[in-house]
Amino acid sequence: MADKSFRRDMNYVPDRITKDARRPEHGPVDGELWPVEPDRYRLIAAPACPWANRSVIVRKLLGLEDVISLGQPGPTHDERSWTFDLDPGGRDPVLGIERLQEAYFRRFPDYRRGITVPAIVEVSSGKLVTNDFPWITHDFWHEWTDYIKPDAPDLWPAALREEMDVVMERIFTEINNGVYRCGFAGSQEAYEEAYDRLWTSLDWLEERLAGRRYLMGDTITEADIRLFTTLVRFDAVYHGHFKCNRQKLSEMPVLWAYARDLYQTPGFGETIDFEQIKTHYYVVHTSINPTQIVPKGPDPEAWLTPHGRG
Known part of the structure; x- marks a missing residue:
């Protein structure tokens, strides 16, 4: 039976975005550390995906919309990648890409795992920063504190x-x-x-x-x-x-x-x-x-x- 059970691949790009690129208080540091910086990053999160949906809700509850932009692929994809087929011209209006795969390949030309959402992309380079979804939302609360709205709920008491x-x-x-x-x-x-x-x-x-x-x-x-x-x-x-x-x-x-x-x-x-x-x-x-x-x-x-x- 073991070979017939579904097993999720939990190997993601482990980079994290932290205040001043400091070592975070919680969780692993298995990749690079990137600094919190308004307008530097774009969250790519398809509305169809539950893992991506989580990041969109947290971003909205914390009031981070003005410092982290949002790109949303359409609901379908093929074996290659999520696509921006609902945007004008079929391209993300900020990154200018047709497929999220392009951001992954700009960072890792030989990337062989699934092209997943949510993903955070550096706007200037068009490169993937991280797709490690549990830590993306964790760090929104713990690391972007200078930009969280005053009446935001305490998501991690x-x-x-x-x-x-x-x-x-x-x-x-x-x-x-x-x-x-x-x-x-x-x-x-x-x-x-x-x-x-x-x-x-x-x-x-x-x-x-x-x-x-x-x-x-x-x-x-x-x-x-x-x-x-x-x-x-x-x-x-x-x-x-x-x-x-x-x-x-x-x-x-x-x-x-x-x-x-x-x-x-x-x-x-x-x-x-x-x-x-x-x-x-x-x-x-x-x-x-x-x-x-x-x-x-x-x-x-x-x-x-x-x-x-x-």
Whole structure:
């Protein structure tokens, strides 16, 4: 069964952007350090991708839009790269490239791994800086402090960090990545194991959130953002396309209310494009959906109904 289970390649370009290119207090330093500098970098983040969606939400919540520009590829790609097919002329208006692959190759001409989003590109050189998505959003909060808006939420509360790391690890392994383990399982046995693991953790969240508004208590943290980007795609994609079909998110009263609460919070719902999300999964994953037919539903207006969690 081991050979039939989905395994995500977690080897990313490990460079980090820090204040004065200093050694960061948290996390590994396995690559180069780049200095925080307004207007030097461009975040490339496709709306369809949950990992990229996370970076867009954090950038917006922290008020970093004026210091880190945003480029957004379209929802589909081929084996080569994400493309800027929704921009005029099919090119990113700042970097001038048709494919994100070009930024990777300018930095690493023989780059052989996947061309992933989110990615941060240096505007002047057009070269990739990093695509290490867990640390991109971590460093937005910890390193860009001089540019964060005064009323931004504390996404990494010091007093909760130890517990938060545990919660986020389970969310990543069992839910963010868990839906992919279901969708790309190569055998019935691998699929059923992944399915059971996923629903065990979704039930855990249903119970945890019954007694608190957000994952860590009364305020939004990065843990909520990491969970939200999977939940918001659940009924539209993962329930059917990835066979995560014990029940819909909209049939889990606590998680569904929690997800709508976040969706209706400024910085969250406006980053969601359900048509791009559905187009990406149902068109790109031809091994799962060879017809490439994109479903019409569900109705996104359901996300605007009262959640009752205030």
